[in-house]
Amino acid sequence: AQSVAQPEDQVNVAEGNPLTVKCTYSVSGNPYLFWYVQYPNRGLQFLLKYITGDNLVKGSYGFEAEFNKSQTSFHLKKPSALVSDSALYFCAVRDVRPDRGSTLGRLYFGRGTQLTVWP
């Protein structure tokens, strides 16, 4: 079965400092990994994904994520945080070996990490 863990419920960082939001995963095959962001009163928005290729993936709003197969991690990073980055961040993994009747594109989400960037 696929699963994702986000070990931190909250991350607090000062504006201008680098930020990291952690994610580890468990899959039965090759991982397809995603980050989504949820701003208050808004729907989830796709940030970036790792399917194959370079371990460092670049996404929207200056975010990037590093895939580490040996550590089964896919941490989200940004070199310089902005106050406007404050939001709820979700890591997700795609079902790569679905059970019969299950959808290949079904996503399994972590519990989310609340990022607060203070001025």
Next chain:
Amino acid sequence: GAGVSQSPRYKVAKRGQDVALRCDPISGHVSLFWYQQALGQGPEFLTYFQNEAQLDKSGLPSDRFFAERPEGSVSTLKIQRTQQEDSAVYLCASSLTPGGITGELFFGEGSRLTVL
């Protein structure tokens, strides 16, 4: 509109009442997903449509939950005889690709259901 639209945004129901939640996906999107997001949790898969066909309903928690997408566009999630444990935000997402296999889903703002 340009995005996924859900209605109502907020619904308060008395226990035992039936509710219907509507999703209007992005025009032309083949795939439509429903997810349930309980307080403090990540979204959990409920069901998937490819056009009008419901190909996966393995995440529906009970037979009180029913979803349809009769013309391959608008979808309705119906919950019969609501229980307090049904209180959650119900998210609809659509994708251009079958199965949403690219992983890039477009989510609506959700319908927050509170069952008293």
